[in-house]
Amino acid sequence: FVAKVWEWKEDHGNQIKEQLERLGASCDWTRARFTLDEGLSRAVRHVFVTLYNEGLIYRDLAMVNWCPRCGTAISDIEVEYKDTEGKLYLIDYPVVGDERRLTVATTRPETMLGDTAVAVHPDDVRYQSLVGKQVALPLTSRTIPIITDAILVDPEFGTGVVKITPAHDKNDYEAGMRNELPRIQVIDEAGMMTDAAGALFAGLDRDAARIAVVEALQSQGLLREVKAHQHSVAYCGKCDAVVEPMISRQWFVRVEALAQPALEVVRSGRVEVLPESWLSTYYNWMENIHDWCISRQLWWGHRIPAWYCDCGEMIVSEEPPASCPSCSQDTLRQETDVLDTWFSSALWPFSTMGWPEKTADLQAFYPTDTLITGFDILFFWVARMIMMGIRFTGVPPFRRVFLNGLVRDEHGQKMSKSRGNVIDPLVIVDEYGADALRFTLAILTSGRDIPLARSRIEGYAAFATKIWNATRFALMHIEQDLQSAKPILRDELNAVERWILSRLNTATAEVNRALSNFRFDEAANRIYQFFWHEFCDWYIEMSKPVLSGRHGDRAAQEKAKRVLLEVLDRSLRLLHPFMPFITEELWQKLGAREPSIMIANYPLAEEILEDAGAEAVIQTIQQIITLVRTLRLERGFAPKDRFRLNLTIPDQRDAQFFQSNAYLLLELARLSVVTINESVRDDAYRDSIDGLEIAIEFPEKVLTEEQVERVARDIEKLEQDLAATEVQLENEKFVGRAPAAVVQQVRDKRQDLMARLEKLRQNAGGNAS
RNA sequence: GCGGGGUUAGCUCAGCGGUAGAGCAUCUGCUUUACACGCAGGGGGUCGUGGGUUCGAAUCCCUCACCCCGCACCA
Numbered sequence: 065f066v067a068k069v070w071e072w073k074e075d076h077g078n079q080i081k082e083q084l085e086r087l088g089a090s091c092d093w094t095r096a097r098f099t100l101d102e103g104l105s106r107a108v109r110h111v112f113v114t115l116y117n118e119g120l121i122y123r124d125l126a127m128v129n130w131c132p133r134c135g136t137a138i139s140d141i142e143v144e145y146k147d148t149e150g151k152l153y154l155i156d157y158p159v160v161g162d163e164r165r166l167t168v169a170t171t172r173p174e175t176m177l178g179d180t181a182v183a184v185h186p187d188d189v190r191y192q193s194l195v196g197k198q199v200a201l202p203l204t205s206r207t208i209p210i211i212t213d214a215i216l217v218d219p220e221f222g223t224g225v226v227k228i229t230p231a232h233d234k235n236d237y238e239a240g241m242r243n244e245l246p247r248i249q250v251i252d253e254a255g256m257m258t259d260a261a262g263a264l265f266a267g268l269d270r271d272a273a274r275i276a277v278v279e280a281l282q283s284q285g286l287l288r289e290v291k292a293h294q295h296s297v298a299y300c301g302k303c304d305a306v307v308e309p310m311i312s313r314q315w316f317v318r319v320e321a322l323a324q325p326a327l328e329v330v331r332s333g334r335v336e337v338l339p340e341s342w343l344s345t346y347y348n349w350m351e352n353i354h355d356w357c358i359s360r361q362l363w364w365g366h367r368i369p370a371w372y373c374d375c376g377e378m379i380v381s382e383e384p385p386a387s388c389p390s391c392s393q394d395t396l397r398q399e400t401d402v403l404d405t406w407f408s409s410a411l412w413p414f415s416t417m418g419w420p421e422k423t424a425d426l427q428a429f430y431p432t433d434t435l436i437t438g439f440d441i442l443f444f445w446v447a448r449m450i451m452m453g454i455r456f457t458g459v460p461p462f463r464r465v466f467l468n469g470l471v472r473d474e475h476g477q478k479m480s481k482s483r484g485n486v487i488d489p490l491v492i493v494d495e496y497g498a499d500a501l502r503f504t505l506a507i508l509t510s511g512r513d514i515p516l517a518r519s520r521i522e523g524y525a526a527f528a529t530k531i532w533n534a535t536r537f538a539l540m541h542i543e544q545d546l547q548s549a550k551p552i553l554r555d556e557l558n559a560v561e562r563w564i565l566s567r568l569n570t571a572t573a574e575v576n577r578a579l580s581n582f583r584f585d586e587a588a589n590r591i592y593q594f595f596w597h598e599f600c601d602w603y604i605e606m607s608k609p610v611l612s613g614r615h616g617d618r619a620a621q622e623k624a625k626r627v628l629l630e631v632l633d634r635s636l637r638l639l640h641p642f643m644p645f646i647t648e649e650l651w652q653k654l655g656a657r658e659p660s661i662m663i664a665n666y667p668l669a670e671e672i673l674e675d676a677g678a679e680a681v682i683q684t685i686q687q688i689i690t691l692v693r694t695l696r697l698e699r700g701f702a703p704k705d706r707f708r709l710n711l712t713i714p715d716q717r718d719a720q721f722f723q724s725n726a727y728l729l730l731e732l733a734r735l736s737v738v739t740i741n742e743s744v745r746d747d748a749y750r751d752s753i754d755g756l757e758i759a760i761e762f763p764e765k766v767l768t769e770e771q772v773e774r775v776a777r778d779i780e781k782l783e784q785d786l787a788a789t790e791v792q793l794e795n796e797k798f799v800g801r802a803p804a805a806v807v808q809q810v811r812d813k814r815q816d817l818m819a820r821l822e823k824l825r826q827n828a829g830g831n832a833s
Numbered sequence: 834g835c836g837g838g839g840u841u842a843g844c845u846c847a848g849c850g851g852u853a854g855a856g857c858a859u860c861u862g863c864u865u866u867a868c869a870c871g872c873a874g875g876g877g878g879u880c881g882u883g884g885g886u887u888c889g890a891a892u893c894c895c896u897c898a899c900c901c902c903g904c905a906c907c908a
Contacts, residue, residue, distance in 0.1 A: 145905090152908080169908045183908095217908085226908045235908090295907050341837065345903065348836055352904080439902090474845065476901085507856080508846080512838070512902070515845055519857050526870040537867030585847075589855070604867075690874085697862060697874050704865090734865080785852080798888040806851055806889090813852075 069364050073098075086493050087502060088644040090662065097416045099408040100366070107415035108408045109369045109382040111456060116380045120318045121358075123370075123378075127237040128312050128357050129298065132255030132270075133305035136361040137314050139404060140354055141443050142301040152293035153278065154223070156286045157182060157199040160207055166191075166199055167288055169222040171295055173281070174273040175229040176201070177261040178250035179208055183226045183239065185219040186212035202286050203277065204262055213239050234309050251308060270308070315359035315368060315401065322451040323353045329460045335450060336464040338582050342439060349443055358404045365402030372397050410448035413461035420456075432462045439467040439512065466582050468509050474517030487516055499643035500525035506642050507588040527592060528646050531639070534600050535650045538628050541611050545629075545655020552626055554672065559725060561627045562678035564603040568594065568631055573669035575638055588642050595635055602686065603631070606728055615727045629654065634667045641666075681721065684754045685728055691751060692733035692760060699762060699771055706736035710744045712757035722756075750823040752816070757823065779824050786817040 077098070084091070097104060115121040128137040153173045156165040166182055179201055184191040191210070198207040216239040217226050230240025231247040240247060250261040257265045257273045264280065265273050281287040298307040327350045329335045330343070337343050359368060371379045373388035373396055387394040408415070417426040431453070437446060446465055453461035472478055473485040480486065492501045503524040508514045554562070571594035578586035609615035610624040633654060640647040640661050651661040658664045692709065701707075709729060713719040719740050726738040748759040767775075789810050792798050799807055 171908075222908055224908095228908095233908095235906095293907090344836060348904070443903095476845080510847065517845065517857080520845075522870080523856055526868095529870045530868065533868035533871085535867085540867070589847075593855080600868085601872085605865095605872095694874060700862095703863060703873085731865095788852090792888085795888065801888045802851080809851080 065363055083489050086490060087498050090644075095416075099405070099412070099415075103418060104408060104411070104415040105366060106382075107411050107419050108366045108403065110420050111411055111452065112369055112403070112407075113380055113382050114456075115317065120321060121315060122318065123313065123315050123359075125311060125313045126316070126357075127234050127309055128314050130253065130308045130310035130312060131300040131303065131305055132253065132308050133303045134300060134362070135253060137310075137312055137357050137359060138300060138302075138307070139357045139406075143298045143307050144301045145296045145298055147294060148297040150293050150295055150297065152222075152291050153281075154288040154290070155202065155227075155281055156288050157202065157227075158286075159194060159210070160198040160200055162194070162197065164194070166194070166210070166225045167223045168225050168227040170227055171293060172232075172274070173277045174257070174261075174265075174270055175232045175250065176227060176277065177204060177257070177265060177273075178229045178231050178248040179227045180230055180240065180245045180248060181208050181211050181228045181243065183211050183213040183217050183228055183243075184224060185217040186214050188217075188219045188224050190224065202284060203264070203280050211243055211245075213243060215239070215242070231311055232309055237309070237311065247311060249311065251310075253310070255308060314357050317356040317358055317407075319353045319356050319451070322455055323350045323447075325454045326350060326447060326450040326460075329450065329454065335460045335462065338464065338466045342442065342467050346442065346447065350447060356404075358407050359401040360404055361400075362402050365405060366408055368399040368401050368403060370399040372399070406444050406448060409445055410452040411456070413449055413453055414457055430457065430461065431459050434464045434466060435462040436466045436468060438470055440470060442467060469512045469514045471505075471514045471516050474515050474519075476513050476515050487518075492521060496521050496525040497528060497645070499528050499646050502644075503527065503588055503592075503642050506584040507592070508585065510583075510585040524592075527596065528643060530596055530600060531636075531643070531646060531650065534595075534604065535632060535636075535653065537604060538632050539653060542625050542629055542654075548655075549626060549629055552623075552630055556623060557627065558620070558623075559678045559681055559721075560603070560606045560728070561623065562675045563682040564599065564627065564631055565673045566675040566679050567598050568634055569669050569673035571598075572634065572638060572667045576666075576668060591635070591639050591642065595639070599631060599635065602682075604628075605732055609727050609731050614731075637661060637664055638667050640664075680754075684756065685725065687753045688729060688756075688758060689733040691753065691758070692729075692735065695749060695760065695762070696734075698774060699765065699767070701762070701765075703734065705763065706734055707763070708737045708739065708744075708761040709733070709735050710739045710742050710748070710759045710761075712741055712759070750826045752819040752823045755816070755819065757819075775824065775827050779821065782817055782821050782824065786814065786821060789814040789817065 081093070081096070085093075099108075112121060129140065129143050130136070131138055150171050152169050152171055154167050154169050155173065155176065156167050158165050168176075168182060170176065182199055184195065186195075194210050195212055197210050199210060200206075201208050211228075213226075213228075216228070216235055217224065228236045228239050228243075228245060230236050230245050231249045232251060237247075239245070248260050250258055250265075251270055252258050255270045257268045257270065259266045261268075261273065265276055268276060278287060278290075298309075299305065300307055327347065330337060330346060337346060369381060371381070371385055373379070373391060373393055375388060375391040375393065377388050377390040379385045379389065379396070384398065385396060388396060411419075413432065414426060414430050417423055417430055419426055419430075435446065435449075446467075449461050453459065470478075471487075473483075473487070477483060477485060489501060500521050504516065504521045505514060507524070508516065508520070557565070571590055574590045575587045578584070578590065607624050607628060610620050611628070613621060616624075633651070636647045636651045636654075640651075644662070648661045651664075656664075688709075688711075692707070696703070696705065696707075711719075711722055713722060722738075723740050726740075729735055729738050744759040745761050747764075748761045751758045792810055793807075793814065
């Protein structure tokens with residue numbers, strides 16, 4: 065059996081490794097470790113024995129969560145509680161030597177066979193005369209006492225009478241201890257009724273027993289009522305069977321002493337937990353922590369290093385003892401229980417480094433910087449690593465924990481085979497590429513859920529194609545490669561070039577900031593936005609006239625190539641962590657300076673690249689281009705139709721600038737001619753952008769009603785905006801209390817609105833004649 | 834019951850005190866020689882409810898409603 069499990073482990077371990085490799089995880093695979101490797105097993109034994117000797121591990125009889133399907137005890141956090149529609153059975157227990165009957169309520173009638181008392185609240189006047197008497201336990205020959213218990217019984221609930229089954233319920237177990245009640249086990253480890261349940265029921269499984277008990281009670285007229293009842297039922301986290309509370313001898317860790325320092329390092333910030341919203345969850349759990357049941361009745365795992373002797377002696381030791389220290393007998397039996405898998409996982413940060421030896425690896429790699437994992441194993445793994453790390457090395461195993469969300473389907477539903485909404489990463493990699501998947505995951509990690517939608521992956525696969533094509537375009541023009549590229553002298557650059565470098569610089573700063581804040585979504589979004597909508601949509605188009613030689617001289621062309629190369633180089637490096645494969649490929653095509661983009665420097669913002677002036681002026685040009693494009697489409701003109709555009713610019717220097725950059729307007733807005741400060745036809749379309757008067761001479765064309773309405777609507781909208789700004793500026797409180805910059809902003813806005821309105825009104829009434 | 838998160842465009846989500854954003858979807862036009870996995874342009878939101886703070890609130894505070902996730906309880 066164990067050999068088969070090893071086979072399974074090989075299969076699945078390899079699958080996981082393949083998934084990681086194909087996603088481009090750049091790990092040192094020679095250091096791959098498994099918790100059952102010998103080195104780690106030694107660490108496990110060492111920790112176990114140490115904690116045992118300190119009294120932090122103990123073996124005792126206790127009420128544990130038992131999974132009858134798995135045949136093992138499980139820990140509290142492996143139990144999943146689900147609200148379940150069940151039934152509440154009201155059963156009459158006849159009082160001995162009395163006409164009366166006590167009615168108890170239960171959701172698990174089969175457990176009544178193991179009742180050893182019924183309890184009422186000590187202050188409950190209804191039952192005071194009965195306390196101390198006995199009831200005849202139906203379906204059995206036993207009589208059990210009527211006792212009082214203030215902790216167990218809520219007189220308000222049900223009939224105020226509680227049946228006590230100390231062997232099969234956690235609260236009843238405790239009540240049984242308080243009142244020194246006997247415990248009768250009526251359900252065994254397999255979920256079958258024991259002989260103690262009586263001849264009628266012994267051998268039935270617990271579900272069949274429930275039906276049989278209810279029928280038997282009914283036939284004796286003792287079943288008073290059955291009502292629908294919603295309550296939470298405990299299920300096994302692994303196999304989904306209903307968990308059976310069971311008294312059993314198990315091994316436990318006394319966690320409280322370990323939890324205190326683990327709380328302290330987080331409270332003091334020595335270990336940072338991100339996002340911060342998880343802090344209170346962590347505190348809440350650690351402050352209310354219960355002993356951890358670590359023994360499992362399974363075949364697979366670290367076998368507990370304890371040996372038993374027939375004489376009753378137990379030896380806990382890292383290595384098998386030769387003989388019993390008490391009676392010298394050498395026929396010792398090792399504990400057959402194995403450890404909870406999370407026990408060895410808790411030691412991972414140092415057990416993988418050769419601990420307890422003080423190895424060089426331990427020195428170099430412990431503690432580590434950041435742990436990134438899913439929030440679902442915060443308690444299972446993260447908290448326990450912190451506890452064990454502090455206890456055994458003196459320092460927490462990492463300085464920061466980043467908890468990422470869990471991948472769901474596109475509607476936020478948990479992926480499951482039965483829902484049929486599982487997305488296999490390898491299938492996605494085959495279909496869309498690892499880069500697209502990684503980018504999508506990065507951009508979606510903003511919250512607790514990662515709603516992975518195919519449409520989303522498709523979109524970012526298109527982005528990868530876009531990057532490919534943009535680089536292809538660059539390579540058509542670039543002869544020089546990255547290795548021999550001359551540095552760019554900023555003074556030689558034109559406005560468009562200074563603009564794109566400034567925009568890239570802003571993006572670079574924002575990406576770096578987002579990454580240091582663990583906002584992978586913001587970082588990915590920012591690169592996407594820059595690369596596609598600024599670099600491709602605008603810069604490449606604006607550089608085409610120069611690159612193709614239609615505008616400017618050879619020197620200008622060379623410069624444009626160098627800028628193109630520079631922007632691509634930086635963009636690819638910025639993108640590399642998100643899309644490692646395509647960026648490596650393209651970077652090499654550009655003539656890499658390093659053997660791999662992986663080891664190239666990650667771009668940092670440089671103040672010298674900032675250029676607010678270039679950004680402002682290019683933005684104005686973009687607005688003019690967009691205006692022309694919009695009007696062209698709305699007025700029903702074809703892309704090939706060309707118009708004359710005139711700009712009225714009072715400032716001499718500005719006029720010169722727009723004159724020399726008129727080619728941008730000409731090409732991108734597809735104009736026939738751009739003039740500055742010349743007269744235009746009376747029927748030209750008028751507007752105003754950033755203080756520039758704009759006039760476009762469309763060919764004579766009768767405007768449709770719709771187009772006339774459009775002009776009217778634009779004017780109406782502007783009038784509303786203007787009215788709103790005026791109200792604001794007339795408000796003395798606003799002008800008095802708002803920051804000066806904000807007030808100025810509104811004043812500028814009013815100015816701009818007034819200028820536009822004046823121009824647009826000239827268009828009103830149609831310009832067809 | 835305790836704790837946390839959420840409610841923003843058709844869908845999935847950013848934004849968290851100064852004029853509502855993205856991807857996808859949708860509509861219109863386009864063989865503009867990098868890309869139709871594209872280009873250009875557009876439409877679409879009283880930012881869950883009610884109140885408060887503020888010159889100003891999707892953004893801060895309170896109320897309520899609904900949803901999700903932990904934990905505890907459930908005779």
